[in-house]
Structures are given as C-alpha cells and as structure tokens.
Amino acid sequence: MKSEVRSTAGSKERTTLPTPTDCELYDGAPVGLCFLDRNLRYVSLSQRLADLNGTPAATHIGKTVKEMIPELFPRVHPFLLRALNGEAIQGVKVVRPSSRKGG
Numbered sequence: 001m002k003s004e005v006r007s008t009a010g011s012k013e014r015t016t017l018p019t020p021t022d023c024e025l026y027d028g029a030p031v032g033l034c035f036l037d038r039n040l041r042y043v044s045l046s047q048r049l050a051d052l053n054g055t056p057a058a059t060h061i062g063k064t065v066k067e068m069i070p071e072l073f074p075r076v077h078p079f080l081l082r083a084l085n086g087e088a089i090q091g092v093k094v095v096r097p098s099s100r101k102g103g
Contacts, residue, residue: 029046031048031049032045032046032050032053033046033049034049038084039064040066040080041062041063042061042065042068045057045060045061053069065077065080069096071096071097072096075094076094
C-alpha cells in the first residue's frame with residue numbers, strides 16, 4: 001500500500017510515499033516513526049511509536065499529534081512545522097516526563 005500526497009509546491013504532481021507496511025525500516029527502527037498529513041494528523045505509524053505513546057496504532061489514525069500526545073505537543077510542534085516546510089531536522093531528542101509519582 002502506498003500513500004499519495006500533493007507536492008508542497010501546490011502543483012498537480014503526486015509523489016508516492018511508502019507506508020510503514022511497505023518499509024522494513026519501520027519494523028526494525030529503534031525509534032518511533034510516522035507519516036503525518038499537512039494538518040498533523042497521523043496517516044500511519046510504527047508499532048514502536050504507538051508503544052511509546054501508550055495507545056494502539058489504530059487509535060492514532062486520523063487524529064492529530066496534539067490529540068494523541070498533548071503533554072509533548074508544545075515541544076514537538078515547532079519541529080513538525082519545520083519538517084513540513086522541508087527542513088531536515090537532526091539531533092533532536094524528545095523525552096516524555098515520567099508519569100510516576102515520587103520519582
């Protein structure tokens with residue numbers, strides 16, 4: 001299965017992107033990976049990201065990043081916008097605060 005998206009230049013060209021089911025990279029990656037649409041809604045994601053977010057993968061589809069990880073959204077939003085504008089983002093590590101009480 002492949003996802004088709006309009007080019008960012010607004011032309012009528014379509015680019016075909018692989019989805020996680022097409023990529024062995026998703027299965028073996030030690031990080032969470034996903035495809036988002038221009039409205040920051042999940043199109044697809046790796047099982048690893050679903051596990052990191054603590055919610056089944058199917059629950060993410062069609063929901064925004066803000067809906068799924070509201071506590072982290074303010075930290076990741078600027079990076080998502082930069083990536084959507086074509087910038088390669090490197091060297092960023094986002095750590096979720098521990099939900100355990102008392103340390």
